[in-house]
Amino acid sequence: xxxxxxxxxxxxxxxxxxxxxxxxxxxxxxxxxxxxxxxxxxxxxxxxxxxxxxxxxxxxxxxxxxxxxxxxxxxxxxxxxxxxxxxxxxxxxxxxxxxxxxxxxxxxxxxxxxxxxxxxxxxxxxxxxxxxxxxxxxxxxxxxxxxxxxxxxxxxxxxxxxxxxxxxxxxxxxxxxxxxxxxxxxxxxxxxxxxxxxxxxxxxxxxxxxxxxxxxxxxxxxxxxxxxxxxxxxxxxxxxxxxxxxxxxx
Amino acid sequence: xxxxxxxxxxxxxxxxxxxxxxxxxxxxxxxxxxxxxxxxxxxxxxxxxxxxxxxxxxxxxxxxxxxxxxxxxxxxxxxxxxxxxxxxxxxxxxxxxxxxxxxxxxxxxxxxxxxxxxxxxxxxxxxxxxxxxxxxxxxxxxxxxxxxxxxxxxxxxxxxxxxxxxxxxxxxxxxxxxxxxxxxxxxxxxxxxxxxxxxxxxxxxxxxxxxxxxxxxxxxxxxxxxxxxxxxxxxxxxxxxxxxxxxxxxxxxxxxxxxxxxxxxxxxxxxxxxxxxxxxxxxxxxxxxxxxxxxxxxxxxxxxxxxxxxxxxxxxxxxxxxxxxxxx
Ligand SMILES: Cc1cc2nc3c(=O)[nH]c(=O)nc-3n(C[C@H](O)[C@H](O)[C@H](O)COP(=O)(O)OP(=O)(O)OC[C@H]3O[C@@H](n4cnc5c(N)ncnc54)[C@H](O)[C@@H]3O)c2cc1C
Ligand SMILES: Nc1ncnc2c1ncn2[C@@H]1O[C@H](COP(=O)(O)O)[C@@H](O)[C@H]1O
Numbered sequence: 001x002x003x004x005x006x007x008x009x010x011x012x013x014x015x016x017x018x019x020x021x022x023x024x025x026x027x028x029x030x031x032x033x034x035x036x037x038x039x040x041x042x043x044x045x046x047x048x049x050x051x052x053x054x055x056x057x058x059x060x061x062x063x064x065x066x067x068x069x070x071x072x073x074x075x076x077x078x079x080x081x082x083x084x085x086x087x088x089x090x091x092x093x094x095x096x097x098x099x100x101x102x103x104x105x106x107x108x109x110x111x112x113x114x115x116x117x118x119x120x121x122x123x124x125x126x127x128x129x130x131x132x133x134x135x136x137x138x139x140x141x142x143x144x145x146x147x148x149x150x151x152x153x154x155x156x157x158x159x160x161x162x163x164x165x166x167x168x169x170x171x172x173x174x175x176x177x178x179x180x181x182x183x184x185x186x187x188x189x190x191x192x193x194x195x196x197x198x199x200x201x202x203x204x205x206x207x208x209x210x211x212x213x214x215x216x217x218x219x220x221x222x223x224x225x226x227x228x229x230x231x232x233x234x235x236x237x238x239x240x241x242x243x244x245x246x247x248x249x250x
Numbered sequence: 251x252x253x254x255x256x257x258x259x260x261x262x263x264x265x266x267x268x269x270x271x272x273x274x275x276x277x278x279x280x281x282x283x284x285x286x287x288x289x290x291x292x293x294x295x296x297x298x299x300x301x302x303x304x305x306x307x308x309x310x311x312x313x314x315x316x317x318x319x320x321x322x323x324x325x326x327x328x329x330x331x332x333x334x335x336x337x338x339x340x341x342x343x344x345x346x347x348x349x350x351x352x353x354x355x356x357x358x359x360x361x362x363x364x365x366x367x368x369x370x371x372x373x374x375x376x377x378x379x380x381x382x383x384x385x386x387x388x389x390x391x392x393x394x395x396x397x398x399x400x401x402x403x404x405x406x407x408x409x410x411x412x413x414x415x416x417x418x419x420x421x422x423x424x425x426x427x428x429x430x431x432x433x434x435x436x437x438x439x440x441x442x443x444x445x446x447x448x449x450x451x452x453x454x455x456x457x458x459x460x461x462x463x464x465x466x467x468x469x470x471x472x473x474x475x476x477x478x479x480x481x482x483x484x485x486x487x488x489x490x491x492x493x494x495x496x497x498x499x500x501x502x503x504x505x506x507x508x509x510x511x512x513x514x515x516x517x518x519x520x521x522x523x524x525x526x527x528x529x530x531x532x533x534x535x536x537x538x539x540x541x542x543x544x545x546x547x548x549x550x551x552x553x554x555x556x557x558x559x560x561x562x563x564x565x566x567x568x569x570x571x572x573x574x575x576x577x578x
Contacts, residue, residue, distance in 0.1 A: 002391045011392065083359060083366060108389050112368050114356045121360035126325060126437035129353055144441070148501060149349035150452050151262055152445040154322075158438035168507055169500065210365025210401035217384075217393045219532065225539070225555045235556050236567040239538065240574050242554060247536045249515040250458070250482060250575065 008215040020057045023104025025173035026166035030102045030134055032065045033171065038140060043067040047092050049077060049085055055189060062184035063176030069189040070096075076194045076201065081209035082110060086118035088204065091197035093123060099140060101163040105130045113165075120163035128156050130167040253286025253379060256340040258331065259304055259311075260350055261292055266300040268455055269346035271415035274309055276408055277344050278416065280375045286342075290423075291334055293327050295320040301425045307416045310423040318432035321443070322350065325436040328357040333430065335362055335403065342381070347407035348454070355407045364403035367396050371409050371512075371533060381406060389506045390529030409533075410454050411512040446501060451485050453502060458484030458515045459531070461504055464491035465520030465542075465560060472497055474564045475519060481571040487511060487531075489521045505530035520560045523548025540564065 003012040020028075031044045046061040048054045049072035058069035072088050093101065103116035113129075120127035133146035142159050147167065158164075176184070194204050202208055226242070228235045243250045257277040259270035274290065281288040291312040292301055301313040314330050331354060335343060343358060345351030347369045359366035365381075371393070372384035381398045383406060398404045453459065460482065462475040472486070479486045488498035490505055504511055506526040516534035520541060521527060528551055531537070539552035540560050549555045556563055 002388055004392060011388070081365075083356075086360070109387065111385070111387050111389060113352055114359075114366060114368055117353070117356035118360050121328075121357045127357075128324070128438050130349075148446075149322075150454065151447040152443050154440050155442040155444075156438050156440050162438065210404075211367055211396050211398050214382075214395045214397055216387070217395060219386075219391075219393055222532075222537070222551055222553065225549045225552045227544075227549075227555045227557065232558060232562050232566050233570075235558070236563060236570045239554060239556060239567065240570045243515065243536070243538070244574060247515075247553065249536045250571070 004216050004218060008217070011216055018053050018056070020060055021104050021107050021109075023106055023108070023166055023168075026168070026170045027102035027104050028061045028064055028066060029171045029173040030164075030166055031100070032174070034100060034102075034134075034136060035065075037136060045070060045096060045098070047089060047096075048072065049088055049092075058189055059184050060176060062187045062189075063180040064174055065180060066187075068187060071189055071191045072193075072197070073191050074194040074204070076204045079206045079209070079212075080204055081211040081213075082112045082114045083118055083210065084204055084208040086115045086122060087208070088194070088197055088199060089115065090119045090122035091199060092192060093119065095197075099160045100143070101125070101161075103163065103165050105165040105167045116163060116165045123163075125161055125163050126158055127163040127165070128158055129165045131164050132167050132169040134164065134170065253280060253284035253342055253375075254338070254340045255280050255284075255286055255288045255342040255344065256335060256338075257288065257290045257309070258343065258345045258351070258354070259290050259292045259300070260346065260348060261294050261297060261300040264296060264299055266292075266303045267346075267348075268415055269348055269410050270304060271307060272410065272413045273344050273346050273408060274304070274307060274416040275413040276373060277309075277342075279413075280342060280344075280373075280381075283375050284379055289338075289340075291331070293319050293330050305423040305425050306418050308419045308421050308423055309416075311425045313425055313427045314430045315427060316429075316431045319430075321440045323432070323436045323440065324353050324357065324438060325434065326432040328354055328361065329433060330430050331358050332361040334428070341403050343403065343405045345405070345407040347409045351407040355405050359403075359405045362403045362405070363401060364405045365398035365401040366404075367398060367406045369409050369510075370406050371412050373406065373408065373412075380404065386529075386533075389526075390510065390532070391525070409510070409512055411457075411514065411535075453485045453487060453504075453509055454511055456485035456511070457513055458482045458517075459487045459504070459511050459513045459534075460484050460517040460519065461487035461489065461521060461531075462492055462497075462519045462560075463489040463521035464495060466492060466497055469497045471561075474561070474568070478517065478519075478564055478568045478571065481568045481575065482515070482517075483575075484513070484515070484517075487516075489524075489527050518548050518552070519564055521548055522546050523551060540567075 260267040460479040487504040
């Protein structure tokens with residue numbers, strides 16, 4: 001049950017158990033599958049921006065099999081919008097070399113479905129959102145992906161490097177094994193600040209944001225339910241009348 | 251700075267999507283409040299009919315119609331929108347929160363250095379010209395209010411059914427054809443589009459949704475849900491339990507890990523009303539629940555309830571709807 005803090009600025013965070021965003025689990029899994037397919041010296045790097053607790057999530061990804069992690073950590077990131085977060089992530093990615101970026105289709109906290117697409121734009125990468133199948137060409141120059149859109153399904157061929165966001169159905173994320181968890185403890189987690197990313201004060205935090213969250217609100221209450229009694233035929237007839245004459249929806 | 255508002259429309263199979271008329275209502279409200287100008291844009295190929303239809307609802311339409319836009323292309327459409335926004339100095343851009351809107355809005359926002367809000371369920375423009383919006387967070391368990399500011403351009407995507415569809419208001423707008431074509435060859439290209447709608451209205455776009463749960467017990471039994479949906483001219487939805495059991499495809503799942511619907515009427519048949527289902531439908535204008543358990547949580551979120559066996563109630567309700575709506 002989610003509760004709203006007294007000042008209405010946020011939800012009550014005490015006692016919350018943080019986990020990896022479920023759509024990001026698909027992203028990690030797809031990266032690992034891709035690395036396994038390509039073999040050689042290919043590697044998986046996980047990047048996350050957030051407070052100290054995200055290091056645990058990065059460790060989870062390392063335990064699943066990722067090779068190294070980058071944690072973007074700075075008090076200056078606090079209160080920023082999703083586009084400012086995308087700016088910092090894209091700055092971090094510029095320092096890396098990669099062929100594919102996998103992200104989640106949406107973070108289940110802010111529900112923005114924005115950060116990944118914005119990162120792709122900032123890096124001038126093509127993107128395909130909400131993929132449910134990913135097939136890498138043998139020469140790794142392109143990928144064929146499938147996604148569901150309003151009214152149908154698209155099969156898309158995309159040149160690499162590119163960014164993909166992952167939808168449920170893409171794969172079954174693996175669990176970290178005990179040895180995986182042990183190994184993860186020794187894998188490198190690099191920390192980068194806004195300054196390390198060459199981001200000035202005007203590019204981060206509230207100052208670097210065009211969209212500010214003002215308050216968190218409970219959902220509007222619905223009135224009490226009007227129960228329609230009686231035998232089925234009568235009840236159905238009355239319901240239809242109410243929908244027509246009272247609610248005016250049919 | 252005077253508001254110059256651009257609404258982005260959508261066309262499926264040559265026809266204007268209804269969400270485009272909803273975004274028109276939203277755009278018109280912003281234009282009236284700010285004394286700003288409003289125009290719509292359609293991108294694709296063979297858009298004369300849709301553009302004419304939209305213009306008949308009183309909006310000036312920019313028609314970007316070229317063979318190079320025949321298939322949807324994230325890159326191609328983003329390029330065209332960015333060019334239009336910049337060339338004609340639009341400073342508010344509104345999309346419907348559809349597959350296309352979700353895809354294009356963040357990209358356009360980056361290219362135009364805009365402030366962005368997605369999946370908006372309430373919107374208002376302040377005296378300062380900045381949008382104030384409500385967007386559900388934590389998968390719809392609470393709402394948050396945001397203000398857009400500091401930027402020359404504001405972009406928002408509006409959840410379908412948040413605004414009523416505009417009606418023809420007498421004064422038709424103009425249609426202006428823009429001679430755009432894709433400039434930079436897209437790197438991601440749609441090879442194949444398989445329609446899965448079977449000509450039926452999209453779940454997220456339907457005015458009426460009739461959903462069934464685990465209690466339907468089989469795929470065949472969903473025929474009674476289909477029949478009620480057909481009688482009402484609505485779409486069929488399902489709970490996750492019904493989808494996991496294989497009675498319905500995932501594309502019909504309503505809820506946290508399915509679709510978010512926002513119809514004027516939602517009929518939940520044999521659905522208990524778990525929080526993960528509620529977050530996918532609770533903004534519906536009117537909710538009807540039919541359940542044999544009077545204590546099912548769905549009733550706490552319903553406007554009208556019938557406590558009874560759905561296998562008895564739903565077919566009778568279908569008959570009564572047909573009788574009233576004069577359909578056979
Ligand atoms: C991470 C996560 C994500 C989830 N995402 C979703 C989601 O996207 N969508 C979703 O729906 N669920 C989702 N769920 C599952 C959710 O918690 C419920 O389990 C699910 O919604 C239950 O489906 P149901 O109402 O059909 O079945 P049940 O909860 O089993 O309810 C069946 C109802 O039918 C009634 N009934 C039985 N027979 C009859 C009859 N003959 N006539 C009338 N009424 C009858 C019963 O009284 C009962 O209320 C998610 C769960 C988790 C943990
Ligand atoms: N702070 C972050 N650090 C790393 N990745 C992020 C962050 N925020 C969002 N993302 C990625 O972008 C996706 C979409 O997030 P959002 O736009 O917030 O819904 C997520 O599933 C992540 O893959």
